[in-house]
Structures are given as C-alpha cells and as structure tokens.
C-alpha cells in the first residue's frame with residue numbers, strides 16, 4: 334500500500350488482456366441443461382466471472398514468463414530442476430524435493446508409500462483429492478478441525494486449527510501403529526480457507542513427537558497462512574512473511590504442495606520430506622507414472638515458473654492486496670445480510686447455503702442449488718463444497734456434510750475491483766428470490782470425486 338494512503342491497490346499493472354464474453358439468461362439456461370446442471374460441465378467461455386477455483390487460474394508475472402523462456406527441457410538433470418529444488422529448499426529446508434505435475438500426484442505417491450489398509454490419517458480438514466487418495470488406499474481420512482471451525486458464523490482468528498485433544502484421542506483409540514502420518518492443511522481450504530496458528534502447529538508437532546508420528550503439511554496456501562499469522566498471532570507482526578513460512582515448514586517432516594495455488598503457477602507441485610527411505614520409495618513410484626525425478630511430469634519451463642512464483646508469493650505488498658481483496662468481497666456480501674463463513678478466508682468467500690436456503694434439504698444439495706443460481710443470474714461460477722462433494726461415504730451411503738458452502742475462489746492477480754463489485758451485485762440479486770430456489774437430485778455419478786462429473790436434475 335502506498336504509504337500514507339488508505340486505498341489498497343493491485344500491486345501490478347496489466348500487460349496482456351483476455352476478453353470475457355457476455356451471455357443472455359436464455360443462453361445460460363441452455364448451457365446449464367446441457368451440462369446436466371453441473372458447473373464443471375460448462376464451457377468456460379460461457380462463464381463471465383469464473384470463481385470456480387483459485388487453482389492454476391492465476392496470472393503469471395512478466396518474470397515468470399521470462400523464466401519460462403529459460404526453461405531447459407533436458408530429460409535428466411535440467412538446470413530448471415535445480416532452480417526449482419533450490420527455491421523449495423530455501424523455503425522449506427526439506428532434504429528431498431520431488432516435483433509432481435500437481436498436488437494430488439504428490440498425495441497419491443505419499444499415501445501409496447506411507448499408508449496401508451485400515452490406517453487412519455488425521456488432518457484438520459482433508460481437501461477432496463486428499464480424502465479420495467487416502468480412501469483409495471482403504472484407509473480412513475479423519476477430519477479433526479477445532480469445533481469452532483465447523484460453525485460458519487463463529488469468530489475465531491485461526492478457525493483452521495486442529496483439535497489437539499481429538500488428535501490425541503484418535504491416536505489412543507486406533508493405536509500409534511495405525512496412524513502413519515498426521516497432516517495439517519494450511520490454510521484449511523475445505524473448512525473455509527481459514528488459517529492455522531503457529532501455536533497450533535507447534536502443539537500438533539508436540540503430539541506427533543510424543544508418539545513418533547511424522548507430520549506433513551498440505552501446504553498449498555502456505556503464504557496466505559503465513560500472512561494471517563503475521564496479522565493475527567502475537568509475536569509475528571514484525572516478522573517477514575518468508576520467515577513465518579519457513580518456521581511453519583520447520584515444524585513438519587514433509588509437505589505436499591500444489592503450485593497452482595501459492596506457487597502462482599498454472600501447473601505444478603511437489604512432495605518434499607526429510608525421510609530418506611520414504612523418499613526413495615516415493616521417487617520410484619514417481620518414475621512409474623509421473624516421470625524422472627528431475628522433472629516429475631512437468632516441463633522444464635513449468636519448473637522455472639514455480640521457482641519464481643514461490644518467491645513472488647511472499648512479497649508482502651502482494652499478500653496484503655491478496656487477503657484484502659478477498660475480504661473486500663466478503664464485506665460487500667455480508668453488508669447485504671447474506672450469510673458467509675466468517676471471518677473471510679485467504680483465497681475465497683464461502684456463502685453459507687444452509688443459512689441462505691434453509692428450505693432445501695441437505696440431501697437436495699442447497700449449496701449446489703445456490704451455485705447454479707449464481708450462474709443463472711449473472712454468469713458467475715462458484716463451486717459447491719457440501720454434500721455433493723463430501724456426502725457420500727466409502728460404502729456408498731449418503732450423509733449430509735457438516736457445512737453446505739458455495740466457495741467463490743478468487744484467482745490470483747486476475748480480476749479487478751469492478752469485477753468483484755459485479756459479483757456482489759449478482760449475489761444480492763439471487764438473495765432477493767432465495768425462497769423460490771429449489772433443490773437437485775443426482776441422476777448419474779462416478780465412483781470417486783463425484784462432484785466433477787455427476788449429472789443432476791431439479792427436484
């Protein structure tokens with residue numbers, strides 16, 4: 334922020350633009366019907382403001398595009414890999430840095446090598462791909478976020494933190510041998526983009542130490558989490574964000590990472606750890622499906638983009654703008670009385686569909702219905718995080734999810750304030766006729782991660 338001024342401006346100017354396309358309500362109605370009322374099935378050119386995800390949708394910097402030209406595509410030992418490895422090591426200090434094409438590849442490899450049938454993996458809240466990859470190993474993905482983290486309206490500075498007593502109780506219940514690792518997701522994406530405090534990370538670390546269990550971070554949004562710690566946790570106000578991030582990683586034994594989030598890149602990820610044996614097994618697994626350990630399914634130019642992105646994301650002018658721009662949308666929406674997860678998260682605003690559409694049964698998917706309405710009303714695409722995403726148990730039965738949310742994820746460095754003002758207006762318009770919105774039923778679904786491909790019809 335320019336010193337002495339209140340306006341927080343975008344800390345960049347625009348060098349290259351992409352047109353966005355306006356559609357009519359009739360056109361959108363046809364598009365919805367054709368997509369089986371699943372927003373993942375739309376053509377993105379039919380979406381005006383795309384808040385489906387902040388994953389891989391950010392704008393890269395001139396530095397990153399410049400770095401991509403330097404990308405070296407050697408199969409083995411590319412200098413681009415060593416720049417990538419240096420950037421990850423400089424940040425995390427982990428011994429082994431294994432590049433992957435995105436976060437879920439890191440998860441698949443880690444769980445395939447570290448988890449066996451009947452194990453329990455505790456996490457504050459598993460992200461959908463993380464849960465699916467744990468369950469794919471026939472293990473249990475157990476969410477242990479603090480109870481206030483499950484209440485959308487409860488105010489707490491670190492609503493993403495893990496319930497340390499529940500972690501202790503879980504380890505006591507199933508036995509240390511069935512808990513191969515503990516994970517903490519920073520920030521807690523599925524729980525509203527809420528941060529985890531350093532104090533909580535330290536407490537989780539202490540429990541892991543007592544039982545000799547490794548701790549891994551799901552570090553997709555480590556920089557946003559570091560910024561919240563700087564803003565909200567005692568003793569960190571004067572610490573540079575990069576030092577806070579390093580301290581977070583110093584408390585873990587490894588991490589999975591999607592560079593599509595705080596890597597400020599369109600693709601990429603890594604799995605990093607200190608355990609030599611586990612790393613050797615993970616590299617062998619990597620070669621099977623991803624590629625040689627110095628590229629891991631990525632082009633050399635993508636390794637360059639991630640290496641540069643990892644530094645840019647810790648720029649404090651960027652982080653201040655980032656977190657403030659999400660908070661701005663949250664302020665606009667809550668000012669009109671529309672219920673949101675509060676306080677606002679780091680990468681998204683989460684509309685509370687249970688409170689917004691109380692007349693729709695959980696298993697008629699109120700958050701899904703709300704997401705459809707935002708598209709219908711104004712071409713805005715968000716994503717359901719509720720019973721469509723999480724309501725099906727591994728045995729096929731359905732149980733309502735803890736929260737019914739519509740996530741409006743803000744791509745990094747992409748939309749300006751007027752785009753965000755428009756989104757707030759669309760939400761207000763849907764609110765005016767909330768009572769008329771109806772639920773949905775699923776008519777077709779796949780075996781894993783059904784929300785991506787399911788087809789629906791209105792009830």
Ligand SMILES: *Cc1c(COP(=O)(O)O)cnc(C)c1O
Nearest residue numbers: 435436437460462522551553591
């Ligand atoms: C995005 C994400 C992942 C998976 O990363 P992909 O790059 O999409 O495979 C895992 N955990 C969290 C918290 C995420 O946000």
